Amino acid sequence: MAKRPTKLQMLAQTGSPEKTCQATQSICSDFLDYLRSECHLAANTIDAYGRDMKRFTAHVADRKLNQLSISDLSDYIASLSSEGLAPASIARNVVATRTFFKYLQLEGIVEANPAELIVTQKMWQRMPGVLSRRQVEEFLRSPRKSDAYWQRDVAMLEVLYATGCRASEVCSLRVRDLSLAEKHLKCEGKGGKQRMVPIGTRAIKAIERYCEEIRGKLAAKSPHPPEPLFLSRSGQALDRIQLWRLVKFYAKRVGIDPAISPHSLRHSFATHLLAGGADLRHVQEMLGHASIQTTQIYTHVEHSRLKKVHQSFHPRA
Structure with a gap:
């Protein structure tokens, strides 16, 4: 019985853009399982991360995760603002992206972590509504x-x-x-x-x-x-x-x-x-x-x- 390829092997496989997208989606799915089983995050938090990862994979499209640069990630964060996402949602996406890349490092999928260099703009820290x-x-x-x-x-x-x-x-x-x-x-x-x-x-x-x-x-x-x-x-x-x-x-x-x-x-x-x-x-x-x-x-x-x-x-x- 053939062994299932590792995440790194899946990502390194050459071929169609569709295969690259499938590999990225599979890794994102494993990431959510990791948050659930090892980090013990709440179900609502995992659901939010899942939505963030879906948006992220759609943005990177057929680009390989181990080839993404800080410029690519900055473009992604900037695109969230242009889509009209609330500041709090953008800030959460930044956290999700950073956490995801830490996971990629743990799994040996990436060596450097460009997500560490993402800066959260102060304007993204929306003041919460308060009643008198x-x-x-x-x-x-x-x-x-x-x-x-x-x-x-x-x-x-x-x-x-x-x-x-x-x-x-x-x-x-x-x-x-x-x-x-x-x-x-x-x-x-x-x-x-x-x-x-x-x-x-x-x-x-x-x-x-x-x-x-x-x-x-x-x-x-x-x-x-x-x-x-x-x-x-x-x-x-x-x-x-x-x-x-x-x-x-x-x-x-x-x-x-x-x-x-x-x-x-x-x-x-x-x-x-x-x-x-x-x-x-x-x-x-x-x-x-x-x-x-x-x-x-x-x-x-x-x-x-x-x-x-x-x-x-x-x-x-």
Whole structure:
């Protein structure tokens, strides 16, 4: 039985452009398997990398990976901007490309790593949207008692803002993850990393009301006792798409920017904490950021807000 050619041999094979494209796609597929099995990245992160790799392979076309230069990679990053991708998406593509080339080095497919020289432009670091405190109050009061599952929706929105958790983390919360008497909950973040997150009195009361008044009725619709905290009308776990739609619905009701998303409440949580004097390291821990650099963007957001206040009200601004 013939041995399967190595990745390097596949790439070195001469022939049609179609074969080169197939070899590149095969290597990209192996790269995603590597992220999944060895790096243990979250499914959503791997999906995002998969989309980035699909865009990357389409751009390099029939060019061999071990022949790409820094100029080729810079052209690729520049093409993302011309396609109208958001700054955050471009920045993620840069990270994906760098990670991919590190993988190519590990596999012996490339010797030098031109991706290390890619520079992320500052303009790609888009400031995240942040709600004012007044907007947050209006938003959290937007569910009405006439809404079918208002107790659940109030609790869900309160948890998003009170903890700064990601949408996927809120959807995966289980009843046994709650320690309301100790005022914290356990959530599972990216890569399966768990962390304890403090939770405030308002969110606790909202959760208790939801559990007492309606969660049991929703759970009864499921053939098996459901573990997730937030349930859909069918008794199943509320998913990220449903959560996203609910946030959009309530934002529209109170006249808040329609671009709001569950992540906007996470951004607001971090910015308001820093504005109140919280230590950056503590905010990093609560958000579950692996790097302090990721958290530092919120210091820039708060600085920009203070600058606007200064320009608006200082007599010599």
